[in-house]
Amino acid sequence: MPVDAAETLRPRGDLAMNERHDAHRETYREEAFELLSELEEALLNLEEQQEDVDLISRIFRALHTIKGSGAMFGFDDIAAFTHDIENVFDMVRNGQLCVTKALIDLTLSAKDHIMKLLAASETGEFVDDSLGEGILESFRLMLPAAEAEAAPSVTVATPPTKTPPAASAAAPKGSVPSGSDVKKEQPASALSSSSSSINAPELQPQSVPAVAEGQLLTYRIRYTPQEDIFQTGTNPLYILEDIKQLGKCFIIAQLSGIPELDVIDPERCYTYWDVILTTSRPYEDILDIFMFQDEQTYQINLIDDGGALSEDDGYKRLGEILIERGTVSSLDLDQVIGRQKRIGEILVDSGIVEARQVESALVEQQHVQELRRDRRQRDMAQTIRVPSDKLDKLVDLVGELVTVQARLTQISTERRQDSVIVSIAEEVERLSNELHDSTMSIRMVPIGTTFTKFRRLVRDLSVELGRDVLFETIGGETELDKTVIERLNDPLVHLIRNSLDHGIEPLMERESVGKSRQGVIRLSAAHVGSDVRITITDDGAGMDPAVIHAKAIEKGLVSPTEELSEHEIFAQIFAPGFTTAKKVTDVSGRGVGMDVVRRSIDSLRGSIEVQSKRGQGTTISLKIPLTLAIIDGLLVRVGQGFYVIPLSQVEECVELGQRQRREAHDRHLVNVRGTMVPYISLRERFAINGKRPELEQIVILNYGDMTVGFSVDAVVGEHQTVIKSLSRVYRNVTGISGATILGNGTVALILDVANIITEAELEESESYG
């Protein structure tokens, strides 16, 4: 049966369900990729700060979510793979295992493997399981070793039961009665009228994991003061007040131990308390409250870790809480659970549990559920996922709106006597500017997300090349358009690899020239006007201009007799095939890198510059526009045609009259305050018919460290340009990077400044042979 027919025969519900399932899987993939990125960053940071509990928590959380959500959406291989790794990090956060470089290395490898599994889930590509098995085996080796050498985890004391004298004499001094002893006695004392003991059920001891400062955590505190506490002058109610100071708290006194009047000793304490405390204060602050209390009179258990683990809707069930507290056995619970009544009621009716004890457990359950619900709502409110294509569509629409708004503004200028039109046009201009800014800002992403990837690159490459490198990043919060960042990734990777491979010297060599063994590579980003400046600086060997010059001559890029400035010499490294590397490594040296980098930056309408000092280091500077979609442009006219020059490259405009042309002997040079600036005639370049006007305008541009002019017939003015791509028909046309629609509906072409200048230079050098 053909597949199509099979599809149509399936119930519609099935198809809808499959679509939903696929959508969920896609969502999981997106989230997992983000989590893996965060995981890597945290691991790299942890390598430098091995005691940082916040980082350990983050790593554990990421692994836990990847595993849990993976299992939920059918990514069983990922869930299974992550399971053991999560266990290892659970031990780390409980202080049972130390962070070591080996652990970090292994976890980074595991992260890479999960990435592969994730990618393969989409492409169907085969992934070799043996690598994953090898990683897991190494993790498993850590588990038994850790248990053998485990430091005691943090457990707090359990209060002993206050037994009648006969029983306590039998128990060895200082021992804690076993759980079974407690359970046997507790119901008896609850019903008995003659017992004078408080039998606080023993809470099951629990490790309190290391948690980050400032995080809201919820504890269950069981406080059972000693019976003779009144004689010591201590008031247990003050302890409760101190606990209340730490945060939101529910206090439930358990009174079952209070005997009748004939038995009670008025100067003894028979009350114990269950307290549910939610606080951001450190665990030690809670301990301090009990500083002067016997360790066996209090027990503190962490019952909610502030969202550290991904949680489903509910907290523990009532029965679970009561079992955990030792109030009821699982056997009793199971017996009762078969009936229809609510658990709490049944347990109370059965006489197994006091109503207050049930209430205390319910309070805990309700409180923690509320906390978790609030947390979920807060998290949901902060961000929302939007598919990229929807955002692109929005940007397009905004672009068209800007175009129409420009037309409206033009019309209102022509009809300025009509105040209604003028006012509406102004309002529309204001709103569309705001909408434009808002939409652009949605696409803006901090470049720090890219920087983080490079840390891993530098780390791995340093090891591979035997270098010791400190990698610093500055300005990670600098925002760029998402597309620009994506397109910057490859060029930056190449530049960093170059720094590591050709720049930073091996350890011994650095020492021999009096440098520190550790080299530095610094990556920085900052907004400068409407651009972003990105620099990669290293304190390595720097570039030798003489060597580069020689190589350029060897490759025929420059003539032996030509005199070049240092800047012009360094610019040769961007030529295709240029490399001074004596050998090709896996990392670099093939000479296919820098020209590709240059072209990538050019395609972003950016520029790249090199500065270097031999023996001291190299700085590569990139200048990139913030966004690709809309630019501020200078609208110019040549003949009947209109053109847009990116305003960021425009320095000034000067006039060029016939007299000046004569003085320059018709060479394309213009005197700008004593400096002769070369210019390119756009009329000639684009072979535009018609007479050259007597008075032309020269738009002076900066290109790298060059100053070049474009001669045009007239400068119309500044124009916010929504860039439209040219169709495939024009893909071989040089000098034009796109088009835009003017307010009157005319099309203006956007000039590719770099391309025009480069071509002109090439033609000139060819014409001079």
Add this chain to the structure above:
Amino acid sequence: MDIRQKRKEHALSLSVHGPMTVEDATELHQALRDAVSSSDIVVINLEETSDIDLASLQLLCSAHKTALKKKKDLRFINLASEVRERIDKAGYIHNRGCLDGGASECLWMLQKPSGPGEISL
């Protein structure tokens, strides 16, 4: 602390003046024992009570349990707001009582059942 008694047939009113603290616990204990053993209805008037500590709360709880066991009626009246606050802070006031005497008859419950064991707010 000063405890004043007023008897009317089988009912006894105990009016407590001053703070109820552990120093006077023995006296309070005795007064409650005598009251519960000698009367079918015991009303404890706390209008003049300025403060109450844990020892006294325990005694009141104990007295109520004893009264329930003996099928007698013991209740508070005229609780000052400061005293109510103190009882609340001690975690005594809640929705449910303890097992003794059945949850609905607890002295410290927030709801007011129609039977004995009311706290008057």
